[in-house]
Amino acid sequence: MDFNDTPQEAAFRAEAQAFLKDYYPTAEDFKGLNPIEQAQLWAKRKFDNGWSTLRWPKDYGGRDASPIEQVIFNQEEGKVSDLGDPFQIGQGMAGPTLMAWCKNKDYLERYLPKLSSGEEIWCQLFSEPAGGSDLAAMRTKAERDGDDWIINGQKIWTSGAHYSDFGILVTRSDPTVPKHKGLTYFFLDMKTPGIEIKPIKQISGTSNFNEVYFTDVRIPDSQRLGDVGQGWSVALTTLMNERAAIGGGGVSVGVKSVMQLAQKVNIDDKPAIEDKQVRAKLADWYVQEAGLKFTSYRTLTALSRGSTPGPENSIGKLVGAPKTQDMASFAMDLMEESGAIWDDELSELAGLFQGTFLAIPGLRIAGGTDEIMANIIAERVLGLPQEPRMDKGIPFNEVPTSAKG
Amino acid sequence: MNFEFSEEQNLLRDQARGFLLDNCSTRVVRDVLEGDASYDAALWKKVAEMGWTATVIPEEYGGLGLSYLELVVIAEELGRAMAPIPFSSSVYLASEAVLAWGSEEQKLAWLPRLAAGEVIGTLAVSEGQGQASATSLNATVSGGALSGTKLPVIDGDIADLVIVAVKSDGGDGASLYLVDLTQDCIERTPVRTLDPSRSQARLDFNGANAELLGIEGRGWSQVQNLYDRAAVLFAWEQVGGSDAALEMAKDYAMGRFAFGRAIASYQAIKHKLAAMYVKNTLARSNCYYGAWALETNAPDLPLAAATARVAGIQAYYFASKENIQTHGGMGYTWEFDCHFHYRRAKLLSLNIGSEGTWQDKLVTALEHNNAA
Numbered sequence: 001m002d003f004n005d006t007p008q009e010a011a012f013r014a015e016a017q018a019f020l021k022d023y024y025p026t027a028e029d030f031k032g033l034n035p036i037e038q039a040q041l042w043a044k045r046k047f048d049n050g051w052s053t054l055r056w057p058k059d060y061g062g063r064d065a066s067p068i069e070q071v072i073f074n075q076e077e078g079k080v081s082d083l084g085d086p087f088q089i090g091q092g093m094a095g096p097t098l099m100a101w102c103k104n105k106d107y108l109e110r111y112l113p114k115l116s117s118g119e120e121i122w123c124q125l126f127s128e129p130a131g132g133s134d135l136a137a138m139r140t141k142a143e144r145d146g147d148d149w150i151i152n153g154q155k156i157w158t159s160g161a162h163y164s165d166f167g168i169l170v171t172r173s174d175p176t177v178p179k180h181k182g183l184t185y186f187f188l189d190m191k192t193p194g195i196e197i198k199p200i201k202q203i204s205g206t207s208n209f210n211e212v213y214f215t216d217v218r219i220p221d222s223q224r225l226g227d228v229g230q231g232w233s234v235a236l237t238t239l240m241n242e243r244a245a246i247g248g249g250g251v252s253v254g255v256k257s258v259m260q261l262a263q264k265v266n267i268d269d270k271p272a273i274e275d276k277q278v279r280a281k282l283a284d285w286y287v288q289e290a291g292l293k294f295t296s297y298r299t300l301t302a303l304s305r306g307s308t309p310g311p312e313n314s315i316g317k318l319v320g321a322p323k324t325q326d327m328a329s330f331a332m333d334l335m336e337e338s339g340a341i342w343d344d345e346l347s348e349l350a351g352l353f354q355g356t357f358l359a360i361p362g363l364r365i366a367g368g369t370d371e372i373m374a375n376i377i378a379e380r381v382l383g384l385p386q387e388p389r390m391d392k393g394i395p396f397n398e399v400p401t402s403a404k405g
Numbered sequence: 406m407n408f409e410f411s412e413e414q415n416l417l418r419d420q421a422r423g424f425l426l427d428n429c430s431t432r433v434v435r436d437v438l439e440g441d442a443s444y445d446a447a448l449w450k451k452v453a454e455m456g457w458t459a460t461v462i463p464e465e466y467g468g469l470g471l472s473y474l475e476l477v478v479i480a481e482e483l484g485r486a487m488a489p490i491p492f493s494s495s496v497y498l499a500s501e502a503v504l505a506w507g508s509e510e511q512k513l514a515w516l517p518r519l520a521a522g523e524v525i526g527t528l529a530v531s532e533g534q535g536q537a538s539a540t541s542l543n544a545t546v547s548g549g550a551l552s553g554t555k556l557p558v559i560d561g562d563i564a565d566l567v568i569v570a571v572k573s574d575g576g577d578g579a580s581l582y583l584v585d586l587t588q589d590c591i592e593r594t595p596v597r598t599l600d601p602s603r604s605q606a607r608l609d610f611n612g613a614n615a616e617l618l619g620i621e622g623r624g625w626s627q628v629q630n631l632y633d634r635a636a637v638l639f640a641w642e643q644v645g646g647s648d649a650a651l652e653m654a655k656d657y658a659m660g661r662f663a664f665g666r667a668i669a670s671y672q673a674i675k676h677k678l679a680a681m682y683v684k685n686t687l688a689r690s691n692c693y694y695g696a697w698a699l700e701t702n703a704p705d706l707p708l709a710a711a712t713a714r715v716a717g718i719q720a721y722y723f724a725s726k727e728n729i730q731t732h733g734g735m736g737y738t739w740e741f742d743c744h745f746h747y748r749r750a751k752l753l754s755l756n757i758g759s760e761g762t763w764q765d766k767l768v769t770a771l772e773h774n775n776a777a
């Protein structure tokens with residue numbers, strides 16, 4: 001065990017720092033670009049210089065780097081960049097799924113480099129009104145028609161569908177077999193005729209996710225990943241990578257920002273940071289933050305020895321999201337009555353705490369709810385028995401879906 | 406001993422609930438939250454016509470002369486409905502302050518109009534980020550003219566009357582002044598907040614006419630006493646909101662199916678709702694005691710109020726966030742009403758002082774009782 005860089009790692013870190021110093025765009029470069037264009041500008045520079053999607057093969061725009069190298073780069077990049085990451089689904093989930101399941105080399109050469117360079121953005125068309133936690137309960141229909149499939153149905157909560165070029169899609173190709181057996185997985189161009197995208201407004205007031213409707217949308221069979229009926233297995237590859245990507249979360253309400261605030265505001269006419277109750281809370285949250293960080297390092301070591309991301313990754317979001325919620329709430333308490341003010345100019349850190357307070361309930365739900373994460377730890381990590389299931393081994397179209405049956 | 410509300414009070418609750426179901430659906434809350442209006446003026450008018458704003462004001466000042474037990478019944482229902490009206494500011498803070506410390510003249514000037522809802526009152530203590538204290542105040546009155554800035558002031562953009570805490574050279578370091586907000590020299594700027602269903606503002610005073618309320622140099626202890634009384638009423642609003650959030654979560658969980666079963670049949674959800682129920686019940690019982698202490702002006706009021714307040718804050722935060730969680734993705738949408746409770750829970754927990762401030766007061770009250 002050694003928490004310090006090895007000589008090679010230190011050399012890699014220095015190289016990464018040098019790249020970031022020379023190539024990270026200036027405020028001038030970013031001027032006039034919207035957040036997505038800014039992220040794309042940076043992605044392209046990384047790609048052109050061999051610093052994008054580090055763990056991918058060189059042929060597809062990567063660097064054949066080790067997991068540890070990826071972490072080192074993320075650490076260094078985090079110090080200079082606070083850009084959003086519209087590529088999380090494409091680079092983090094769709095890319096690895098394509099590499100694992102797509103047998104057509106032309107496709108890999110066509111799609112992966114553009115994913116890596118940020119030129120093309122992908123979205124995840126999995127969840128449906130009747131299938132969120134119970135993802136395999138999805139109903140969107142896929143019917144074979146010659147060399148094509150015809151898709152009808154509805155997806156929901158699709159983050160970024162409105163600015164995405166492509167999507168990964170799971171459909172029901174056979175409702176008469178048990179639910180996990182009747183699914184088929186595709187990727188598709190979001191400009192295919194028959195797709196309609198409607199934004200959904202979130203409680204924070206912004207709209208980043210959407211309803212996506214499919215009416216007789218045609219997808220060539222060549223864009224199927226895995227066999228017909230094998231969609232669930234393919235989806236699991238995506239979901240495993242999702243858990244690896246989401247763990248930790250990129251939210252910046254944490255011990256550091258709350259401590260900064262506690263130095264500025266008073267309790268009993270003294271800086272809040274001197275208050276024992278405040279200190280105890282910060283200590284508890286720090287224990288969680290550090291625990292998560294070091295847990296992710298340990299996972300990495302396992303990864304670098306060849307294991308795949310497993311259900312243990314569920315811990316990151318399960319701990320991180322509720323912690324962030326409580327911290328944002330507590331930070332507002334420290335501001336007392338002013339905590340309610342949510343204004344770019346009047347609020348501390350331009351309203352970071354208020355904005356996070358309203359955004360964070362989404363993170364406790366997206367990519368597997370707290371409850372589902374806890375179930376995964378209980379059942380898949382600890383090996384505890386599942387609850388009795390009403391949906392196993394019976395045809396999908398006979399599974400109860402409401403109190404009426 | 407008798408730990409229950411009277412039959413008349415229970416009847417009042419039924420009437421209040423029925424009235425608010427008809428007149429304050431979540432559609433009404435949404436209209437204020439989304440729209441330009443600072444509050445629902447029509448609802449405010451009806452609430453005043455029903456005499457709710459006059460509940461505890463004595464008859465000689467145009468009130469109904471009822472007890473605080475009637476007022477907490479109304480508070481609970483307003484909290485449940487998340488009514489977008491300046492009730493807490495005008496009734497629990499401004500009217501209470503004038504009642505407690507107003508001269509006969511001030512009472513006659515303001516209470517009848519506050520009782521009738523013709524005048525909206527509020528209280529202004531905070532002057533920006535962090536905990537206010539007697540020594541942190543900068544606003545001052547000299548020769549009857551008030552100068553300084555108050556931020557945020559709940560309902561400050563719509564109020565006609567504000568009770569302002571200002572710095573004082575003697576006594577406990579502060580004094581309360583009564584200010585007619587219709588004066589031209591007062592600048593009011595609405596501020597954007599987490600819960601736009603209740604408006605807030607920044608008030609800038611440049612030599613506004615101000616009248617002393619109560620005793621010069623006793624303002625800070627007056628504020629504390631006012632907060633103790635208001636805390637009980639706020640806590641009842643919080644309990645009302647907590648129960649409404651629990652009911653929403655329960656209804657949704659019964660109808661939503663996942664893996665072939667109602668999600669309400671999963672222990673993770675059952676225990677979550679049971680935890681809400683437990684917190685709500687403890688908060689409610691603490692509120693009962695608080696209501697009694699408020700009505701009888703019991704020596705135990707500071708402890709009873711802080712207990713109700715802390716329990717109310719915790720119950721509503723928990724119920725409102727876990728109600729969203731129970732709804733899954735739906736709970737995170739603007740279109741569903743879950744976020745109204747989440748916003749309101751946070752707002753109510755920041756008005757009149759945060760959880761930590763009240764936890765501290767609670768233990769101070771305990772020390773005081775133990776010493777006595």
Ligand SMILES: Cc1cc2nc3c(=O)[nH]c(=O)nc-3n(C[C@H](O)[C@H](O)[C@H](O)COP(=O)(O)OP(=O)(O)OC[C@H]3O[C@@H](n4cnc5c(N)ncnc54)[C@H](O)[C@@H]3O)c2cc1C
Nearest residue numbers: 126127132133157159362366367369371671673730733734
């Ligand atoms: C911000 C955001 C972004 C998203 N982005 C995407 C996206 O890009 N692509 C995509 O496909 N999806 C996306 N989603 C959807 C997300 O994956 C689902 O919302 C989530 O899986 C929950 O599903 P649901 O909303 O149907 O809730 P439900 O599954 O109906 O859950 C309701 C409640 O029941 C609980 N519950 C359900 N089953 C069980 C059980 N077995 N045991 C105990 N409790 C249970 C849940 O924990 C929850 O509290 C996003 C969601 C959010 C909030």
